[in-house]
Amino acid sequence: MSSVPATSTSRGAQIGVRLRDRDLSAAPAALNLLESRAPRDREEAARLLHEVSPAAIGAEAPGHVIGVTGPPGAGKSTLLSALVQAWRDRGRSVAVLAVDPSSKRSGGSLLGDRARITYDPDDRQIFIRSTAAGERLGGLAAGTREAALALSAAFDVVVIETVGVGQSETDVADVADTVAVIVQPGSGDALQFLKSGIMETPDVLVVTKADLGQIAIRARRDLSAALRSLGARDTQIVPVSSVPPPTGIDDLIDAFDAHRDALDVPARRREARRAAALADFAVEHGERGMRALGGRRAAVRLLTEQDPSLDVPSLVAALERKAAA
Ligand SMILES: Nc1nc2c(ncn2[C@@H]2O[C@H](COP(=O)(O)OP(=O)(O)O)[C@@H](O)[C@H]2O)c(=O)[nH]1
Ligand SMILES: [Mg+2]
Incomplete structure (x- = not known):
């Protein structure tokens, strides 16, 4: 390429x-x-x-790329229905790439009762697409990553919704400006992953189903304590309820905006393109290709020497030229 x-x-x-x-x-x-x-x-x-x-x-492309990730049933799709509406109320255009694990060979059946993202199909400023998952649960296909980058040139907000908890966020963290992990009350997984360091600290932690009352309050308190003990002072916890009448949705949008405002977007995007180029090169040329570059560290060094405004295929081409030299 x-x-x-x-x-x-x-x-x-x-x-x-x-x-x-x-x-x-x-x-x-x-x-x-x-x-x-x-x-x-x-x-x-x-x-x-x-x-x-x-x-x-x-x-850099003007759109805000947001990764929304969490276990099946946490309430991601229901939340996105409310979020899309709220973003539109603020006059923003929205694209959602929902990575669908059920299109893989395994995994479809573990999802049980799933909501779809509901939206006004006549609204031309909303684009919602389900895409196939990558190799592992929560993994992003190369096309999804490219799509998010491309759509961020046109849309104000681009969401990538992925299923997973634990290490699977890292893929989406490679492409998103802001990563939100979605947890529902009473699910100890996220708390355990967070405490044990398996899960990287998200930019925003969303506790869904706030309408459930006491259990939701307790979930928020436990997560807050876990974040404190990790010294993760920058992570906001936002409780939301997505069933009518939705609550916390505007706070969540404000939290996303605040994160982006504090972010060095060009630096994060540059890192994202380098990570993508490295991943694409590795998929295409494997271990042998990586050896031809003198190893992963050498490849990373080569990428940092390139023009920072280059697109991913151009970065891959630079790696390929070097490997062939
Ligand atoms: N009580 C309550 N139920 C919710 C809320 N959000 C989602 N749900 C329910 O939780 C289940 C899973 O929601 P869904 O959006 O499909 O989760 P996803 O798998 O993470 O996309 C569905 O039955 C939803 O109706 C909420 O805020 N409150
Ligand atoms: Mg869903």
């Missing part, structure tokens, strides 16, 4: 330019292209990504 100069006839470049011009109607075509693994489509995808790179935009 290489970064190819765009021509006026290139399908990928045209979609990329539309996203860069904040044409939201380009989203479905962008997703179809980025999720395709056909070699011809990969070339067009590289052209698309080039058009939405910081080099082409002249800045």
Whole structure:
């Protein structure tokens, strides 16, 4: 995969330019292209990504990429229905990429009673798409990561919803500006993972089902104590209820905004692109490719020497040139 100069006839470049011009109607075509693994489509995808790179935009893409992750049944989809509505009430456009583990061979049945994200299908400023999961539970397919980056050129908010608790957040942390872990009252897992350090401290911790009363209050208190003992002072805990009448939704949006305002977005995005390039290179060229680069550390060093505004395919191409040299 290489970064190819765009021509006026290139399908990928045209979609990329539309996203860069904040044409939201380009989203479905962008997703179809980025999720395709056909070699011809990969070339067009590289052209698309080039058009939405910081080099082409002249800045980092304006959208706020938010990872929403948590175990099945925690209330993610129900919460997102309320969040999407609240963001729209604030005049923001929203894209949601829901990573669907049931489309994998295993896992579908463990999810039980699941809500779908409900939204106004006639609202052109909302784009919601279920996408296939990557290799492991909570893992992101390369196409999902690329899609989030591309859509953040056009949409004000881009959410990636993933299922998992524990180490699975790290994938989404590689691409999101802000990571929210969603837990429901009475589930000890998140608390244990947090205490034991298996789970990285999220940027925002959301306790759902606040309408359940005492049990929700206790969950919040336990999580708060765990965060304190970890010295994680920057993580906000936000209790929400997503069933009508929803509560805490505006506080949650404020918490997301506050996190982003305090963030060095260019630095985080740069790291995300490097991590993505390294992952893509490893998938394509395996251990042998990594050895040709002189190991992982050398690969990371090479990436940090590249122009920081380069898109992921261009970074992969730089690694490939080096490996072939
Ligand atoms: N009482 C209550 N139930 C909720 C709330 N949010 C979600 N649920 C219920 O919890 C179950 C799982 O919700 P869902 O959104 O599908 O969870 P997900 O698997 O994390 O996406 C569903 O039966 C929801 O109706 C809430 O705020 N309060
Ligand atoms: Mg769900």
